[in-house]
Amino acid sequence: MAIANEHITHYREHGFAVVENFLAPALLAAAREEIEALLPGWLDYADNPQAPKPDHWNEPGRSRRTLRFPFVGRALNDITLHPDLQDFAKLMTGGEDIVCEQSDLTYKCRGHYADSEQVMHLDYMNHTLVYPPDLPKYWQTAFLLYYSDVSIDQAPTAVTSWQAYRDELLWPAAHTRDERPALYDKEVKVTVPAGSLLAYSMRTFHRGTAFQADGARVGHFISYAPKNPRWMGIVGWPEQGVHAGFASWMVQASPAERALVGFPDPGDPYWTEETRAGVAARFPGIDLSVY
Numbered sequence: 384m385a386i387a388n389e390h391i392t393h394y395r396e397h398g399f400a401v402v403e404n405f406l407a408p409a410l411l412a413a414a415r416e417e418i419e420a421l422l423p424g425w426l427d428y429a430d431n432p433q434a435p436k437p438d439h440w441n442e443p444g445r446s447r448r449t450l451r452f453p454f455v456g457r458a459l460n461d462i463t464l465h466p467d468l469q470d471f472a473k474l475m476t477g478g479e480d481i482v483c484e485q486s487d488l489t490y491k492c493r494g495h496y497a498d499s500e501q502v503m504h505l506d507y508m509n510h511t512l513v514y515p516p517d518l519p520k521y522w523q524t525a526f527l528l529y530y531s532d533v534s535i536d537q538a539p540t541a542v543t544s545w546q547a548y549r550d551e552l553l554w555p556a557a558h559t560r561d562e563r564p565a566l567y568d569k570e571v572k573v574t575v576p577a578g579s580l581l582a583y584s585m586r587t588f589h590r591g592t593a594f595q596a597d598g599a600r601v602g603h604f605i606s607y608a609p610k611n612p613r614w615m616g617i618v619g620w621p622e623q624g625v626h627a628g629f630a631s632w633m634v635q636a637s638p639a640e641r642a643l644v645g646f647p648d649p650g651d652p653y654w655t656e657e658t659r660a661g662v663a664a665r666f667p668g669i670d671l672s673v674y
């Protein structure tokens with residue numbers, strides 16, 4: 384299902400929206416194929432938790448720094464820059480130019496080191512140097528896409544409408560159940576089929592919940608921010624420059640897609656005879672004619 388007006392209205396009223404079956408079946412299938420190559424056995428295990436857990440299922444040290452954009456292959460990269468995600472994020476900024484600030488896979492299973500009851504929190508502590516105001520021009524939109532079915536037992540994300548805290552200064556950015564029981568009492572658990580989407584914000588309280596039965600959950604964090612402020616973001620894309628997939632993505636991407644990760648725009652003073660030659664040398668096959 385595409386993001387519809389009802390989702391936009393819900394997001395504006397509550398600070399989040401759930402879009403069931405956001406991904407078209409073919410795109411979901413292609414993404415799952417790429418995930419199988421990156422995380423062998425995880426989706427099969429999520430589909431059938433009676434089977435043995437995937438190899439190395441609790442290997443420490445794999446984080447958002449290791450499985451993130453650009454991916455080898457097309458589907459996960461195309462999903463990262465999905466036009467509907469861009470449109471939604473841009474709409475929330477009131478039409479500002481935007482960049483993609485995050486695209487990384489998240490995966491966990493029962494007993495995994497990431498399997499825990501998180502406290503209710505806001506994500507801005509690692510998405511901005513400052514504080515997220517209630518102003519479109521500084522609006523960051525966070526998405527969590529699910530590539531496996533999420534039942535009530537499979538660690539659903541819990542999210543609480545901002546109607547419960549809309550007029551507060553959002554500090555501290557986390558509250559235990561004892562501190563703010565109402566935040567927990569009002570939470571909604573996002574139980575959805577694979578391919579579904581949760582949209583939320585830096586001003587939306589939410590938390591990960593623990594597995595209640597054997598199983599796994601594989602998802603994808605994708606976030607967008609306005610392009611010009613320099614204080615927002617969770618990673619630096621240039622760090623990915625040495626990874627497999629970076630150059631091939633750069634070559635096949637459109638200028639608009641490159642701009643979404645911070646690449647200089649056509650006409651930017653950056654472009655000189657030397658930089659054009661250097662970028663062309665670094666990314667063989669890239670079409671720089673518009674720059």
Ligand SMILES: [Fe+2]
Binds near residue numbers: 506590
């Ligand atoms: Fe979070």
